Amino acid sequence: MTTQPDTSRQPDMSRQPDAHPSAEPAPVRRPPTGQGDTPQREPSAPGALPGPGEPRRPFLHRVRRGRPEDPRWVRPAFAGLLVATALLYLYGLSASGYANSFYSAAVQAGSQSWKAFFFGSLDSANAITVDKPPASLWPMALSVRIFGLSSWAILVPEVVMGVATVGVLYAALRRRFSPAAGLIAGAVCALTPVAALMFRFNNPDAMLALLMTVTVYCVIRALEDGRTKWLVWAGVAVGFAFLAKTLQAFLILPPLAVLYAVCAPVSVRKRFAQIGLSAGALLVAGGWWVAIVELWPASSRPYIGGSQNNSFLELTFGYNGLGRINGDETGSVGGGGGGGGTGMWGETGWNRMFNSEIGGQISWLLPAALILLVAGLVLTRKAGRTDLTRGSFLAWGGSLLMTMAVFSYMAGIFHQYYTVALAPYIAAVVGMGATVLWEERGKVWASLTLAGAVTASAAWGYVLLNRTPDYLPWLKWLVLVGGLTGALGLVFVTRLGRHLALVAAGLGFVAALAGPTAYTLSSVNTGHSGSIVTAGPSGASTMGGRGGPGGGMRGGFPGGGRNQPNGNGTQQNGQQNGQQGGGTGGPPTGGTGGFPGGNQQGNGNTQGKGGTQGQNRQGGMPGGGTGDGRMGAGGAGGLLNGANVGSAARTLLSKNADDYTWAAAAIGSQNSASYQLATGKPVMAIGGFNGTDPSPTLAQFKKYVADGRIHYFISGGGMGGGMGGGSASGTASASSRISSWVTANFKKVTVGSATFYDLTRPTS
Secondary structure (H helix, E strand, C coil), X not given: CCCCCCCCCCCCCCCCCXXXXXXXXXXXXXXXXXXXXXXXXXXXXXXXXXXXXXXXXXXXXXXXXXXXXXXXXHHHHHHHHHHHHHHHHHCCHXXXXXXXXXXXXXHHHHHHCHHHHHHCECCCCCCEECXXXXXXXXXXXXXXXXXXXXXXXXXXXXXXXXXXXXXXXXXXXXXHCCHHHHHHHHHHHHCCHHHHHHCCCCCCXXXXXXXXXXXXXXXXXXXXXXXXXXXXXXXXXXXXXXXHHHHHHHCCHHHHHHHHHHHCCCCHHHHHHHHHHHHHHHHHHHHHHHHHHHHCCHHHCCECCCCCCCCHHHHHHHHHHHHHHHCCCCCCCCCCCCCCCEECCEECCCCHHHCCCCHHHHHHHHHHHHHHHHHHHHHCCCCCCCCHHHHHHHHHHHHHHHHHHHHHHCCCCCCXXXXXXXXXXXXXXHHHHHHHHHXXXXXXXXXXXXXXXXXXXHHHHHHHHHCCCCCCCCHHHHXXXXXXXXXXXXXXXXXXXXXXXXXXXXXXXXXXXXXXXXXXXXXXCCCCCCCCCCCCCCCCCCCCXXXXXXXXXXXXXXXXXXXXXXXXXXXXXXXXXXXXCCCCCCCCCCCCCCCCCCCCCCCCCCCCCCCCCCCCCCCCCCCCCCCXXXXXXXXXXXXXXXXXXXXXXXXXXXXCHHHCCEEEEEECHHHHHHHHHHHCCCEEEECXXXXXXXXXXXHHHHHHHHCCCEEEEEEEECCCCXXXXXXXXXXXXXXXXXXXHHHHHEEEEEECCEEEEEEEEECC
């Protein structure tokens, strides 16, 4: 028996953007409130062509003017939003230099070698890959191939993704709701501090956020009339998102799949067939690269970084998969505490998105979004099964709640910037909820809910701003007073004239956005570099918790690396503002415990001034600072940020470098990346990102040296347990054994404060 689509609540054609004037007009009505079942005229298909005899408007006119039913201000406002977002994100972009040198080195390698491009190798000689699939690297590598290696060539593609995310949000909300809803959502997303950070940074999260936004957009398009192609495109978007950041792309699949299975305006059989086709598209879009990598002979491809068995599937379901949830990450530097516990990566629990680590990054409008989500669902509670307004709230709201729940309780590696994934969902819910309730403002409960959302935003903005009392101390009072004033006006909105009502709503909106806008401007005014970065001013994100193994630190890693790079992308003299444990460079240190070797002195591997500002932690990675841009031999090595490569070291490594496969080898990817970016020559990253991957083995490394393929070994770097780090079992890692063998058998070369070993000159 076939279930017929529920037509009792057709989409409101006053909100449908593509209905052409030549089509028979549908009755205009308010947003669905579930009151009654007024028969609806069948709407025209979205994108309907002009009627007979009516000329189609020129393309440029349609781009400039927009839809004929739109007021004239709509298209200029949308264009202004995109231009303003682009200018904001481009401002001072080069201040971040190479940003995360780990990914920048892979981008450089991909611009030099198509094989490195395909696999996401850290060097053009293809020793080892990054610990993620390579899709996020591809746009940056193509940019560098075209424009040459520079900060702008690497980071402008990320800015484009940010602008595109804002554009997709606008398009999604404009179709069903109104231009105002789209503009509000776009502005909220663009001015979210962590979004402004990550759409100017070269981590995979920018591409992930864009593709997740596209996925929700496509699902909502499929809900309009049950067209299969849109659900297939949603599967394609998720597949490519998987190739950006593996299983995080799947977080929103459960709520979206259930939504379509229940609410799509087609038969049950067709719904499940469409979901199956979408799943197939996902497997093809995300699986083709995985299949090639797994079938490719391991001896002729780079080692899969982050894995312990040279397998991408192991990396996907282990280190980058379930390990992130339960904290059991082989080869990692430690997990968190589940069930409200505290660990290396901070406190977990229902309030994680609001605490001192995360709150200032993402949660400014999160209370308002939750209020408006509930209000939107209440408003449509009596609507038909296929009601598109309710479907939109469920799509964006379900994605928000699912992602937030996983982030709140995941016990493994978690960084503040992951929360950029929430920014489009929060923005969409705010845009939808605010405009729908505004249209219902004549009802007391609707105006009170709007006032409550504004009050919550103002009060929470005050709390967040109060966490950085030295940063614009007057702003928190303006936010609080302005927000409460706007909320009071919304309470009595029915007694105010239209103009005063708009003033009250505008005042509330400005007050809600004032705090995140200030943090966003602080972020774009400062360069960010390293592996762990945070948005906002000094103190905006302070890590809490017990600390890692050995204690001695208030929180896990230091964050918010904010280096001012020089012309070639290396770090200049960074002043640390955090609580420091020693040394003049590198991440701030907050104690003497922590990882093995916490207080050992390093080898002085860099020029000694290129530290990060520790503005966002009161603790950090334990270990004695060495002034070398890392933590010393026994500390965190180059885990958080790379070295400041001096001209003498650069000259040494560049000499005769073309005679070798690798100009040098170094423990840890950040360490090797700094020298590779400085010289333009391949530098082998022994042990991958942490220095804990079993690649190369000591036997392999000895053969490389015997064959004359590596010129220098760069001293220092890696995790604890000596220069190479120790394994989880406490035994010496491959990188540690390599370090010991090199130092015992080859001649040391000192250039300034940097130490190398010439692998062509044995000591005996």
